[in-house]
Amino acid sequence: MLREMTLSFIGSGNMAEAMIRGLTGRQLIPPHNIVAAGPRRIRGRELEQRYHVRWTQENQEAAKQADILVLSVKPQVLPQVLVGIKPVLKSDVLVISIVAGVRISTLVSGTGTEQVVRAMPNTPGQVGKGMTVWTATKSVPPARHTQANAVLGALGEEIFVDGEEYLDMATALSGTGPAYVFLFIEAMIDAGVHMGFSRHIAERLVLQTIDGSVAVAREAKRHPAELRNQVTSPGGTAAEALYQLEKGGLRTIVSRAIWAAYQKSKLLGDLGEKESQEQGYS
Numbered sequence: 001m002l003r004e005m006t007l008s009f010i011g012s013g014n015m016a017e018a019m020i021r022g023l024t025g026r027q028l029i030p031p032h033n034i035v036a037a038g039p040r041r042i043r044g045r046e047l048e049q050r051y052h053v054r055w056t057q058e059n060q061e062a063a064k065q066a067d068i069l070v071l072s073v074k075p076q077v078l079p080q081v082l083v084g085i086k087p088v089l090k091s092d093v094l095v096i097s098i099v100a101g102v103r104i105s106t107l108v109s110g111t112g113t114e115q116v117v118r119a120m121p122n123t124p125g126q127v128g129k130g131m132t133v134w135t136a137t138k139s140v141p142p143a144r145h146t147q148a149n150a151v152l153g154a155l156g157e158e159i160f161v162d163g164e165e166y167l168d169m170a171t172a173l174s175g176t177g178p179a180y181v182f183l184f185i186e187a188m189i190d191a192g193v194h195m196g197f198s199r200h201i202a203e204r205l206v207l208q209t210i211d212g213s214v215a216v217a218r219e220a221k222r223h224p225a226e227l228r229n230q231v232t233s234p235g236g237t238a239a240e241a242l243y244q245l246e247k248g249g250l251r252t253i254v255s256r257a258i259w260a261a262y263q264k265s266k267l268l269g270d271l272g273e274k275e276s277q278e279q280g281y282s
Contacts, residue, residue, distance in 0.1 A: 001146050002029040008066035010059050010081055011073035012038035012047060015098055015155070018126045019070065022154025024051050037062035064088035068147060071097040071107075078102060082110035089113060094144050096151060100171070101268040104137060104164055114139035117148045120170045123178050125155030131177075132158040133170035168269060172262035180257065185210065 007029055009016045016036060023029050034053040038044060044055035056062055063069060063085035073081055078099055089095075089111060096117040097107050107116045119134035132152045136145060145160075152158045161167075185206055192202030220227060232238040 001143070002068075002150055003033070005029065005067040005147065006033050006035065006065045007068045007070065007151070008035040008037065008062040009070045009072055010037050010062060010085065011071065012036040012043055012055070013072060014126050015121060016070065016072040017047065017051075018128070018130070019072075019151060019154045020047065020051050020053060022128055023151065024053075026154065028150055028154070035062045035065055059084050060088050064090075066090065066093055068094045068096065068151065069111075070151065071095065071099050073099060075099050075101055079110070086110065086112050094140065094147065096148055100175075101265065103269055103273045104135075106273060108137065115144060116140070117152075118164065118167060119148075119152055119158075120167050120175045121152070121155050122175050128154075128156055130156035131174040132156070133161055133167060133174060134158060135161050135164050135167060168262055168265040171265040172258050175265075176258075176261045180254070181210075 002023070007023070009020070020034060020036065023034070024031050031052040032054060034051070036044065036047050036053055036055045037057065037059045038055070039057060041057065044057065047053055048055050059081055067090065069085075069089065071078065071081070091113070092115070093111075093113055094115045094117065095107060095111050095113055096119060098119050098121055100120070102118070104116055104118050107118065108114060114137055117134055117136045117140060119132050121130050121132040124130045125132065132155050134148065134152055136148065140148070149158060149160070161170075188206045188209075189199065189202045192205060193199050197205070217224065217227060228242070232242060
């Protein structure tokens with residue numbers, strides 16, 4: 001589905017590299033069919049040597065060759081990027097954006113194409129364990145859906161949703177989610193060190209415990225409450241620890257944090273859309 005396509009990346013940072021790694025590693029597209037554009041020559045040489053893709057410092061050069069164009073730049077530089085590439089894009093190009101907070105209306109206006117996919121990946125995509133939520137305009141045909149699925153699937157798992165409003169929800173839950181997990185990991189490791197473990201041993205214990213717990217949850221396919229009850233003996237250590245977590249309002253704090261991230265995501269999207277309208281991009 002991709003082997004006859006030219007896939008171009010505008011922005012060649014970590015997420016773009018993760019996609020390139022996944023696509024070439026699974027042999028979904030020949031490396032010479034991938035073009036990556038970015039400002040740093042050293043970075044470009046790294047990508048050429050690691051994955052044998054083509055690289056250029058010229059966004060227009062990458063854009064005009066693209067059958068599928070992935071936008072993976074910072075939101076603040078996107079308006080300038082769109083001005084440069086819009087005149088050279090093919091009329092039937094598929095645009096996939098992983099630019100945080102940029103609405104589909106802005107992307108359609110800024111690229112001049114109706115075939116637009118907007119996606120929210122997360123950082124575990126850098127190691128092929130990502131969760132990407134994506135949606136597409138109604139102008140994207142089934143064959144292009146399949147191609148977008150393959151490109152985004154290179155980061156790990158992906159879920160298609162039929163409304164752009166779900167992207168703000170995904171930003172708060174899975175997009176920002178790794179930050180919550182890392183904080184919990186940090187807190188557990190610090191507790192281990194406080195008890196007397198070396199930081200190295202505490203880190204090993206915590207990381208393997210979390211990794212194993214996730215594996216059990218995936219395989220068991222039961223409600224987390226059931227799994228929690230299985231390791232909670234009456235009057236035991238788990239019961240005491242869970243009592244303290246509940247007493248401290250863990251569930252409420254987590255819920256409030258995710259809701260706050262959701263509200264922030266919507267606000268940033270609204271501000272970005274307003275700015276793009278003022279600048280004439282939407």
